[in-house]
Every structure is written in C-alpha cells, then in structure tokens.
Amino acid sequence: MNFKQNGLSRRTFVKASAALGATAVAAASGVKMARAAPAELRYFYRAPWPSSEVYANWLIDEWNKKNGDRVHVTGASVDGETYKTKQTIELSSSNPPDLFYSWEGGRGKEIVDNGFSADLTPYYEKYGWDKKLNPAGVTLSVYNGKKHFVPTEMCASVVWYRKDIYEKLGLKVPTTWDELMANAQKGKEAGLAAFMLANQKKWPSQFMWSAILVNKHGLDVYDGLINGTIPWTDPRAVDVTAMMQKLAQDGMFEPSFNSIDLGPAMVPWTQGHGLHWYQGSFNLGRFRGDQPQCCVVPMDFFPMPAFPGKKPVMSVFAEDTIMIHANSPNKDAAAEFLDWMVSDAAMSKKLEIDKPFPSNVNSDLSRLSEMEQRLGKAMAESGSFTFMHVDHATPPAISDKFLDGVQGVLAGAMSPEDAMKLTEDEAARVKKS
Amino acid sequence: MxxxxxxxxxxxxxxxxxxxxxxxxxxxxxxxxxxxxxxxLLIVMTSIKSNAEFLAGPFALPRSPTIQPYIDVWFGLGFGTLLRNSLIYATAGSALAVTLALVPAFALSRMNVPGRKWIFGLLLTGLMLPQQTVLIPLYDTLRTFHLLDTKIGLIIVHGVYGMPLQVLILRGFMTTIPPEIEKAAYVEGATDFQVFWKVILPLSVPGILVGYTLNFIAIWKEFVFGLVFLNSEENFPVTVGMLKLNSDRYLAVFNLPAAGLVISQLPIVILFILTYRQISGGNLSGAVKG
Amino acid sequence: MASSASRFDDGTFVGFARRHVFVTVFGVAVPLLVFACFIGYPIVYTIYLSFFEWNGMAPQKKFVGFANYAYLLHDKYFYIALVNNAKWLVVSLVFPVSLGFLIAYVMKARLVFAPSLLRTIVFFPVTMSLIAVGLMFLLILNPVFGAFDTLLRSVGLGFLVHEWFGDYRIALYTLAVISGWAFTGMPMIFYFAGLGDVPKETFDAARIEGAGHWRMIRSVALPQLRPVTAIIVMLTLFESLRAFDLIAVLTKGAPFGMTNVLGYLVYMESFWNSRFGYGAALSVVILVIAGSLAALLLGKVLKGAFDV
Incomplete structure (x- = not known):
C-alpha cells in the first residue's frame, strides 16, 4: 500500500463527496415549495401508452389554466403493470389521492368494500352523467346499488381479421362458430396462424375463453362462475378450456404464442402471418401504428359469431375508470374535475390524442376510420347486456390462477380439469377470507 | 504480485x-x-436504426444511422430530470451509507466491543432482507418522519440499506491495517477519535472508494424503493422512469427502448471509466480479506 | 485480530462504553438506532403481520395465528418457488461464480492477451440495472424477431432454438443465466483482487514442486481464497433469495407460475393478490432460510472466514 497516495486521494475524495452531498441536499430541499391557497387535488392515473401520458397532461393543464386559482390538480402516473403496487399503498395512506384510476370488476370491488371509494350516485344525478356515458360502462360502475366510478374509456372485444387475406383466400365473414372454424382451417392450410395469440403475460388467452363460454353456454353461466354460484370445475367451464386446448393442439394459434407479448406480436400480424385475432379494441392503438387512422394493414372486425341456438353477446367493458377517494376533503371539486374529464370537449380531444373509445357517447367519432366508427356505434348500442373478461370480473387472486391454468393447458402441461380445479381452489380460498 | x-x-x-x-x-x-x-453492441446498433431496418436484419450495420430515437425517448420520458435525480440519489445515498458504516467498521475491526458478533450478525440481516418484504412497514416509517415522496427520504433509505454491505467491506479492509500503527498513537495518548480520524480513516481511503463505488452502482440499479416511496415524477430516478419502456407499446418499436437503455447507462459508463482502476485493482483486496 | 484498545476493557459492555464514548455512540448506538428504525422495525413488523390476514387496505387486520404458515405447507406455488430458488442458486454458483473465478485466474496468470480489456467488458453489466438488462434480453431473445435465434440459425445451430421465456421447462434457466450474465463481473473482480493478495512465496513453492495450472488452482489458489469465496457465496446466496427485478421485468412468473421465486411470490401475494399476511409469512420463510444458510456456511463450511 502506498500511504502518501492515500493521504492525497482522501482529501480529494472527501472534498468531492462533500460537494456532491451539498448539491444533493440543495436540490432535494428545493423541491418542496409552498404553494398558496387553492384546493389541491391529486389525480393518480395509469398511463399504459405514451399517448395516455400526453392526453393526461393536456387534461390537467387545460383544467389548471381555467380553474387553477380555485382548484389546482396535480397528476402522477406510473406504467400500467406496476400501477397496482403503488395504488394499494397510496389508497390506505393518510394522504390518499383524491381521484384515482381503478380497475372495474373484482379489483374495484376490493376498493369499494374497503371503503376507499366515494359513492358517486349524487354526482351522476347532479351532472347527468348517465345520459352521456356508455350504458354498459354505467352498469359496470354499480356496486351494492351505488355508482362508484366514472368510465372514461370503453372497449369491445371482437374478432379482428385481415381483409386482404380473406379476399385472397376467398373467405366470407362467418356468422356461426362453425363457419369461423372452417375459415380458420383454410387459413391454417394456407400456412397462416389461424388465430394470433400473444400470451406471454398470460392475460390475452382469457379473451377468447370467456367469449366462447358466454356465447356457447350463456351469460348466466358466466355470471355464475364469477359470482361463485357455479364452481369453476363445472363441466361447461372445463369444456371451454378443452376447446382452447384443442385449438392449441391443432396448431391454430401463432406458433410462439406463449413467449410473445402483444407489442411484438404486431410484427407477424402486419407481415400477414396471422388471419384472425380475438382481442380488445384497446389494440386499435397498435393497429394504427403511426397513422392517424386505423389501420396499418387492411383489416376489419366481426363479433364473436353465434353458437347454435344462441344470440351472440359482445363483450363491452370499461378500460379506464376513475374513482373519488372516500376520504378526500374535496369531493365536490374532484367531481367537477371528473365532469371535465367526460365533457364533450375533453372526450373529443381524447380521441385526437389518445386511442378510442371515449365513454361519452356524444363524442364526435367522425375523425376515425369508417371501421372504427362502426365499432364505436356498435358499442354504444350494445346496451348493458354484456360481460367483462375474467381478469376484470374476478378478484386478481382468482384470475391469476385462472390465467395460469389456461396458459398451462395451452402449453400442454396441464389438463383442462386441473386448470379449473386450480381456479376453484383459489376461489374457495378467497371466499373463505 | x-x-x-x-x-x-x-x-x-x-x-x-x-x-x-x-x-x-x-x-x-x-x-x-x-x-x-x-x-x-447489438443494443447500441438497434438504437440508431429505424424500425423497418431492424426488422430487415437485426445484425445488419445501420445504413442510415439516426439519432431520432434518442431525441424521442429523451423527451418522451424526460431523461434530463431522471438522470439528475438518479445522480443525486446515488451520490448522496452512498455518501450516507459509507459515513454510517465507518465508525462501526472501525469498532468491529479494531476494538473488542463486547457482543460484536451479535452486532455484526444483526447488521448482516439487512443484506438478507428482500426489499419487497419491507415496503409496507418502511412506508409507515417514512410517513412518520414526513419523508414520503421526498428526495431526502429516499436518500436515507438507500443510505441505511447500503450500510450493512459497507460495514462488511470496510471492516474487512480495516482489519488489514497493521495494529502497530495505532498502538504507537495510543502510547502517545491519542483518543479513540483521534486514532480513527488521523490513523485509520486516511489508511482506509482505498476501501472507502471501493465501497462508495459499489454502493453508487447499487443505488443506480435499484427501482422498488423508488417506485413505492415516490409519487412525483420530478423525483423519479431513471429506473422508475424506465419502467415505461417495459410496456409493449415501446417494445414493439425496438429502437426507442434500445436508445433509452443506452441513455440510462451513460453516466455509469463515465463513473466506471473514472473509477474502474480503483475497484478492480488491489484496492478491493483489503475489502475481501477476512 | 486487532485489539489494540482492549487493554482498558473489563469485558462488559458498560465498561467498554464508559471508556470508549465515541466508538459506542457512533460505532454502535447510531448505526443500531438507524438500523432499528429502517430495518429492524420492518423485520419485526413482517413477523407480526405473518400472523394476520390483511388485504393491505382495510383498517383492521384479522388475527389468524399460524394459519398462513399452515397454508404455506401445502401451497404448490410455494414449493415451485422454493425449488426454483434452489435451481437459481445452483446456476448462480456454477455460472457466474465459477466462471468469474476462472476469468480472474486466467487473467492474473497472464494467460491471455489484453486481460484488462476483457475484465472491463465482463464487469460492465454489473453496473446495469436489471430493468435495463431485462429489456435488452427481451429484444434479443424474442421468438419473432430476436437476434439470438437468428444467430443460432445462421450458424447451423437452429435445433437449439427454444422459446426462451415461453417454454416452461427452460424459462427459469433462461432467467438465471441472464442474471448470471449480469453478475459474473462481481465475483470476477473480487477473485482478481483476492488473487493479488496471495503471497508470492506460496505460488513459488507450488511451482518448484512442478504444479500445473489445475493443481495451482486446486491446492493453492482456492484454499488461499477462502475468505473471498465466503463473501461471494454469501452475497450470491442473498442475491438469489432476493431475485425479483428480472422476473418482474421479463416473465412475471409466467408461464403459469413456473418462473416464480420466493422473492417474486412475496410481491405477487402481497401486492397483486392483496394477501399481505401470507406475503409476510413467505418473507419470514425467506429470512429464516437466508439466516440459517448463512449461519451454516459461516459456522461449518467457511469456518473462520469472517472472524469478528
């Protein structure tokens, strides 16, 4: 060891770190600046897309420009999937956000049951929200007879298909499940993935699962599974899982479906390697690519076709829903901000910046492509006779095991019976607590 | 050698x-x-290609290199603020960790503190603890001290959680210092503090540098604490900001996440070039001595 | 061990504290206080919480005694995670630790040209956040356009192509190897530094006896490096039990929970499934495993490596 050198480097080091420390402290203390009088609202949102971020900023800026001296809003966001960690901690903290994004269905119920969500029914009446919001979205907001959230973005799940390939193969838009299967078979024979599937994060496969179950066995059976009145081990649930298994075994899905995510799956889709894709309309953001209107490749949609003797049901659900915290001291101001969020002006701007569909049925869809307008109209007219997919409908613990089960079945590592048993065991565990 | x-x-x-x-x-x-x-190299190459070019061949050299992805991702994620914050957390957090660890390392290496085995063992549990375990109680603690969503709060957390490893490293380093040196000082009537400050500390500088650098790297990489204890984007470190790149919207465009990756690594590359000799050379050896 | 100040001590803590106020305050009291607030309290709280059922939001927690631990005993996910942790640890000890040692030895013995360049390259990923590492390998190992599969196919090794994250039989190993890739630099520099400290005479003696590299490693380098190995094995053990970031970025436990490790399961159960009591019980198990393995290592295998 060289002692001289050490003495020298110590001085330099101590000086340097003192300087750095001082900078850090100065920078840190500068952040907390006192602000004057107006009511402060904290809006905690989820930003799964860059465009959601841009839109949220616009929304907040516009509000503050007009009302900032009276009610000032600050936003905070994290990406979609890590959102929940923060939400759990934030909601129960002593200084919770006044407005926050929540999932509908099972997760929303947890929040309502724990008393964090204010009853918005009076505000619905005051501002007349149910007159302008999508009826399916309004129905979903009801927990124990009270409305608890405002939907700001609606989605529908449909079968997307490649129009150009349909033409090339001489296929017709199917109206029954059997016709769909016949088309899929032709697609497969032409060397295509009959159905795109991007199941790496394991939630996408449930879209098809719940659509088949509802359309084949009826909405009441599905609701029974969700509410726990019908066990998941019911033969009808096993049957649908086995159908999914059969599709996988027959090679109907994109070959690497268990290891790609939705974004990367756009590559084979745009390259024309897939024929159908049963997915939510939130994918329109992806289908649009950099273009202002859908789509990068020629495509269209049709609803999940009917099974013999059944009327087809389309899944229409809320993708973005906002609650007001029950302990917020400024609920009225928060409701006013909510009213701004669902106003015609803000919703039309949402269409311009962010992806469709706005929950306000009066929003002007004319800037969208013909196909998107058609879908938007179908959603607004679908009424409240509809369903959410499993991961929205059930508490996260149940849907997580359910998704594991379906993924296991698709990978050929689990039997449909075992997958449903796994789900049922978890449902029993959740019910017990 | x-x-x-x-x-x-x-x-x-x-x-x-x-x-x-x-x-x-x-x-x-x-x-x-x-x-x-x-x-x-592949990532650097991807970051200057257009997406079409990437799809045409991931290994092909970029034909028309562009810095557009860098510009997009820099402004899209606000890398300026993110990088500044991470620098603050890493410099101040490691300084705190080392400061907290110095005297304990001195005590555990040079003195017969009764119960030192227990003290040392206790500090080691800090190394074993999975971070996601302590989030809820730690959140409570920070709330009690009004440190949530503040830079100071996160600096303290990083400092405290860095301390155990620093004690381990510095203690190892200090044991290599021959006892004769401080004996002479004690004979001349020096106090513990004087021995620590004038004899042991100057001799430990190489060890401190090693510990500081390792801690700096560790804080730079960390994201769970930052994610949970911060709300305001103006406080986010790079890792938390970068989580947005892990959404499939970004992952479908290849060059943006690649560019984001490169940007997030740049400061550490610079630190690395400056200090690599220190940590990889003989200086570390003291630290790993028993 | 150094004990130059011990001539005043009477062996009790009070006696020590009276004579060494500075060391007692700043060397014992302050760190222990800080430790108690930010590390000790969370540990105690976690143990406490493990006897309750709590969804993370409700104001009241429900006392359930040992129910969480009882459930854990027949939770399939727990065992999958536990076994995965063991696999992860084995991969980490074999790949980054052994390879790190080998690189360090090869460089120290000047067996290669430009050793410092190689050292720099291998160390670099240590500085990368695992989020960055994860994102990078998501791009590289993607089954549709990933560079790695393209590379394998172009050199005629197409049969080796797998679904690196999708195939439940190999996904965990993919993750562990990626983590090893990012970690190898750490044992490497520790061993490199340690090798620099082995007395010249020791190697000289072995050389005179005609030892080749293999014997040099086995009978000289490794025994001399025991303290270094002790630190590295401990750090590797703790790191592998805490493995979380990569899984959170790359697979989130998919396919169907086969890449869950305990650290990620804690997170899943607490924050995703809103079972904080159960998550706490899992945390306690991690702590107990880490603590007892560390004690075992220090007490038996690596005895004396870190005498305090």
Missing part, C-alpha cells in the same frame, strides 16, 4: 507447452468477450 509467478509455472515446460494454453485461453476469452459485448 503473483502474476508472473503463476505464468512462470507454465513457461517452465518449454515454449510449445506454454503457448498452447495461452492460445486456448485467449480463444476462450474471445468467445467470452463476444458473449458479454455482443448484446451491448
């Missing part, structure tokens, strides 16, 4: 026998270098 000696054992047996292992080893190491360098 034993380098020459080690090699001499092979040299002894004539030239062919000495060249062969060297060639084989070099070949092996070339392969290894490719394994370590390959992915990094």
């Amino acid at each position: 034993s380098d020459a000696t080690l090699n001499a054992s092979a040299m002894r047996r004539g030239s062919f026998a000495s060249v062969l292992p060297k060639l084989a080893a070099t070949l092996l190491m070339l392969v290894l270098a490719a394994v370590w360098l390959g992915p990094l």
Whole structure:
C-alpha cells in the first residue's frame, strides 16, 4: 500500500463527496415549495401508452389554466403493470389521492368494500352523467346499488381479421362458430396462424375463453362462475378450456404464442402471418401504428359469431375508470374535475390524442376510420347486456390462477380439469377470507 | 504480485507447452468477450436504426444511422430530470451509507466491543432482507418522519440499506491495517477519535472508494424503493422512469427502448471509466480479506 | 485480530462504553438506532403481520395465528418457488461464480492477451440495472424477431432454438443465466483482487514442486481464497433469495407460475393478490432460510472466514 497516495486521494475524495452531498441536499430541499391557497387535488392515473401520458397532461393543464386559482390538480402516473403496487399503498395512506384510476370488476370491488371509494350516485344525478356515458360502462360502475366510478374509456372485444387475406383466400365473414372454424382451417392450410395469440403475460388467452363460454353456454353461466354460484370445475367451464386446448393442439394459434407479448406480436400480424385475432379494441392503438387512422394493414372486425341456438353477446367493458377517494376533503371539486374529464370537449380531444373509445357517447367519432366508427356505434348500442373478461370480473387472486391454468393447458402441461380445479381452489380460498 | 509467478509455472515446460494454453485461453476469452459485448453492441446498433431496418436484419450495420430515437425517448420520458435525480440519489445515498458504516467498521475491526458478533450478525440481516418484504412497514416509517415522496427520504433509505454491505467491506479492509500503527498513537495518548480520524480513516481511503463505488452502482440499479416511496415524477430516478419502456407499446418499436437503455447507462459508463482502476485493482483486496 | 484498545476493557459492555464514548455512540448506538428504525422495525413488523390476514387496505387486520404458515405447507406455488430458488442458486454458483473465478485466474496468470480489456467488458453489466438488462434480453431473445435465434440459425445451430421465456421447462434457466450474465463481473473482480493478495512465496513453492495450472488452482489458489469465496457465496446466496427485478421485468412468473421465486411470490401475494399476511409469512420463510444458510456456511463450511 502506498500511504502518501492515500493521504492525497482522501482529501480529494472527501472534498468531492462533500460537494456532491451539498448539491444533493440543495436540490432535494428545493423541491418542496409552498404553494398558496387553492384546493389541491391529486389525480393518480395509469398511463399504459405514451399517448395516455400526453392526453393526461393536456387534461390537467387545460383544467389548471381555467380553474387553477380555485382548484389546482396535480397528476402522477406510473406504467400500467406496476400501477397496482403503488395504488394499494397510496389508497390506505393518510394522504390518499383524491381521484384515482381503478380497475372495474373484482379489483374495484376490493376498493369499494374497503371503503376507499366515494359513492358517486349524487354526482351522476347532479351532472347527468348517465345520459352521456356508455350504458354498459354505467352498469359496470354499480356496486351494492351505488355508482362508484366514472368510465372514461370503453372497449369491445371482437374478432379482428385481415381483409386482404380473406379476399385472397376467398373467405366470407362467418356468422356461426362453425363457419369461423372452417375459415380458420383454410387459413391454417394456407400456412397462416389461424388465430394470433400473444400470451406471454398470460392475460390475452382469457379473451377468447370467456367469449366462447358466454356465447356457447350463456351469460348466466358466466355470471355464475364469477359470482361463485357455479364452481369453476363445472363441466361447461372445463369444456371451454378443452376447446382452447384443442385449438392449441391443432396448431391454430401463432406458433410462439406463449413467449410473445402483444407489442411484438404486431410484427407477424402486419407481415400477414396471422388471419384472425380475438382481442380488445384497446389494440386499435397498435393497429394504427403511426397513422392517424386505423389501420396499418387492411383489416376489419366481426363479433364473436353465434353458437347454435344462441344470440351472440359482445363483450363491452370499461378500460379506464376513475374513482373519488372516500376520504378526500374535496369531493365536490374532484367531481367537477371528473365532469371535465367526460365533457364533450375533453372526450373529443381524447380521441385526437389518445386511442378510442371515449365513454361519452356524444363524442364526435367522425375523425376515425369508417371501421372504427362502426365499432364505436356498435358499442354504444350494445346496451348493458354484456360481460367483462375474467381478469376484470374476478378478484386478481382468482384470475391469476385462472390465467395460469389456461396458459398451462395451452402449453400442454396441464389438463383442462386441473386448470379449473386450480381456479376453484383459489376461489374457495378467497371466499373463505 | 503473483502474476508472473503463476505464468512462470507454465513457461517452465518449454515454449510449445506454454503457448498452447495461452492460445486456448485467449480463444476462450474471445468467445467470452463476444458473449458479454455482443448484446451491448447489438443494443447500441438497434438504437440508431429505424424500425423497418431492424426488422430487415437485426445484425445488419445501420445504413442510415439516426439519432431520432434518442431525441424521442429523451423527451418522451424526460431523461434530463431522471438522470439528475438518479445522480443525486446515488451520490448522496452512498455518501450516507459509507459515513454510517465507518465508525462501526472501525469498532468491529479494531476494538473488542463486547457482543460484536451479535452486532455484526444483526447488521448482516439487512443484506438478507428482500426489499419487497419491507415496503409496507418502511412506508409507515417514512410517513412518520414526513419523508414520503421526498428526495431526502429516499436518500436515507438507500443510505441505511447500503450500510450493512459497507460495514462488511470496510471492516474487512480495516482489519488489514497493521495494529502497530495505532498502538504507537495510543502510547502517545491519542483518543479513540483521534486514532480513527488521523490513523485509520486516511489508511482506509482505498476501501472507502471501493465501497462508495459499489454502493453508487447499487443505488443506480435499484427501482422498488423508488417506485413505492415516490409519487412525483420530478423525483423519479431513471429506473422508475424506465419502467415505461417495459410496456409493449415501446417494445414493439425496438429502437426507442434500445436508445433509452443506452441513455440510462451513460453516466455509469463515465463513473466506471473514472473509477474502474480503483475497484478492480488491489484496492478491493483489503475489502475481501477476512 | 486487532485489539489494540482492549487493554482498558473489563469485558462488559458498560465498561467498554464508559471508556470508549465515541466508538459506542457512533460505532454502535447510531448505526443500531438507524438500523432499528429502517430495518429492524420492518423485520419485526413482517413477523407480526405473518400472523394476520390483511388485504393491505382495510383498517383492521384479522388475527389468524399460524394459519398462513399452515397454508404455506401445502401451497404448490410455494414449493415451485422454493425449488426454483434452489435451481437459481445452483446456476448462480456454477455460472457466474465459477466462471468469474476462472476469468480472474486466467487473467492474473497472464494467460491471455489484453486481460484488462476483457475484465472491463465482463464487469460492465454489473453496473446495469436489471430493468435495463431485462429489456435488452427481451429484444434479443424474442421468438419473432430476436437476434439470438437468428444467430443460432445462421450458424447451423437452429435445433437449439427454444422459446426462451415461453417454454416452461427452460424459462427459469433462461432467467438465471441472464442474471448470471449480469453478475459474473462481481465475483470476477473480487477473485482478481483476492488473487493479488496471495503471497508470492506460496505460488513459488507450488511451482518448484512442478504444479500445473489445475493443481495451482486446486491446492493453492482456492484454499488461499477462502475468505473471498465466503463473501461471494454469501452475497450470491442473498442475491438469489432476493431475485425479483428480472422476473418482474421479463416473465412475471409466467408461464403459469413456473418462473416464480420466493422473492417474486412475496410481491405477487402481497401486492397483486392483496394477501399481505401470507406475503409476510413467505418473507419470514425467506429470512429464516437466508439466516440459517448463512449461519451454516459461516459456522461449518467457511469456518473462520469472517472472524469478528
């Protein structure tokens, strides 16, 4: 060891770190600046897309420009999937956000049951929200007879298909499940993935699962599974899982479906390697690519076709829903901000910046492509006779095991019976607590 | 140093026998270098290509290199603020960790503190603890001290959680200092503090540098604490901001996440160039001594 | 061990504290206080919480005694995670630790040209956040356009192509190897530094006896490096039990929970499934495993490596 050198480097080091420390402290203390009088609202949102971020900023800026001296809003966001960690901690903290994004269905119920969500029914009446919001979205907001959230973005799940390939193969838009299967078979024979599937994060496969179950066995059976009145081990649930298994075994899905995510799956889709894709309309953001209107490749949609003797049901659900915290001291101001969020002006701007569909049925869809307008109209007219997919409908613990089960079945590592048993065991565990 | 000696054992047996292992080893190491360098080069290359070009061939050299992805991702994620914050957390957090660890390391290495085994063992539990375990109670603690969503709060957390490893490293380093040096000081009537400040501390600087740098890197990489204890984007470190790149919207465009990756690594590359000699050279050796 | 100040001590803590106020305050009291607030309290709280059922939001927690631990005993996910942790640890000890040692030895013995360049390259990923590492390998190992599969196919090794994250039989190993890739530099520099400290005479003696590299490693380098190995094995053990970031970025436990490790399961159960009591019980198990393995290592295998 060289002692001289050490003495020298110590001085330099101590000086340097003192300087750095001082900078850090100065920078840190500068952040907390006192602000004057107006009511402060904290809006905690989820930003799964860059465009959601841009839109949220616009929304907040516009509000503050007009009302900032009276009610000032600050936003905070994290990406979609890590959102929940923060939400759990934030909601129960002593200084919770006044407005926050929540999932509908099972997760929303947890929040309502724990008393964090204010009853918005009076505000619905005051501002007349149910007159302008999508009826399916309004129905979903009801927990124990009270409305608890405002939907700001609606989605529908449909079968997307490649129009150009349909033409090339001489296929017709199917109206029954059997016709769909016949088309899929032709697609497969032409060397295509009959159905795109991007199941790496394991939630996408449930879209098809719940659509088949509802359309084949009826909405009441599905609701029974969700509410726990019908066990998941019911033969009808096993049957649908086995159908999914059969599709996988027959090679109907994109070959690497268990290891790609939705974004990367756009590559084979745009390259024309897939024929159908049963997915939510939130994918329109992806289908649009950099273009202002859908789509990068020629495509269209049709609803999940009917099974013999059944009327087809389309899944229409809320993708973005906002609650007001029950302990917020400024609920009225928060409701006013909510009213701004669902106003015609803000919703039309949402269409311009962010992806469709706005929950306000009066929003002007004319800037969208013909196909998107058609879908938007179908959603607004679908009424409240509809369903959410499993991961929205059930508490996260149940849907997580359910998704594991379906993924296991698709990978050929689990039997449909075992997958449903796994789900049922978890449902029993959740019910017990 | 034993380098020459080690090699001499092979040299002894004539030239062919000495060249062969060297060639084989070099070949092996070339392969290894490719394994370590390959992915990094690929990412840098991807970051300056257009997406169409990437899809045409991931290995092809960029035909018309562009810095547009860098511009997009820099403004899209606000990298300026993110990088500044991470620098603040890493510099101040490691400074705190080292400061907290110095005297304990001194006590545990140079003095017969009764119960030192227990103290040392207790500090080590801090190394075993999975972060996601402590989030809820730690959140409580920070709330109690009004440190949530503040830079100071996160600095303290990083400092405290860095301390155990620092004690381990510095203690090891300080044990290598010969006892005669401080004995002389004690004979002359020096106090503990004087011995610590004037004798042990100056001799420990190489160890401190090593510890500081390792801690700096660790804080730079961390994201769970930052994610949970901060709300305002103006406080986010790079890692938390970068989580947005892990959404499939970004992952479908290849060049943006790649550019984001490169940007997030730049400051650490600079630190690395400046301090690599310190940590990889003999300075670390004291730290790993028993 | 150094004990130059011990001539005043009477062996009790009070006696020590009276004579060494500075060391007692700043060397014992302050760190222990800080430790108690930010590390000790969370640990105690976690143990406490493990006897309750709590969804993370409700104001009241429900006392359930040992129910969480009882459930854990027949939770399939727990065992999958536990076994995965063991696999992860084995991969980490074999790949980054052994390879790190080998690289360090080869470089120290000047067996390669430009050793410092190689050292720099291998160390670099240590500085990368695992989020960055994860994102990078998501791009590289993607089954549709990933560079790695393209590379394998172009050199005629197409049969080796797998679904690196999708195939439940190999996904965990993919993750562990990626983590090893990012970690190898750490044992490497520790061993490199340690080798520099082995007395020249020790190697000289072995050389005179005609030892080749293999014997040098086995009978000289490794025994001399025991303290270094102790630190590295401990750090590797703790790191592998805490493995979380990569899984959170790359697979989130998919396919169907086969890449869950305990650290990620804690997160899943607590924050995703809103079972904080159960998550706490899992945390306690991690702590107990880490603590007892560390004690075992220090007490038996690596005895004396870190005498305090």
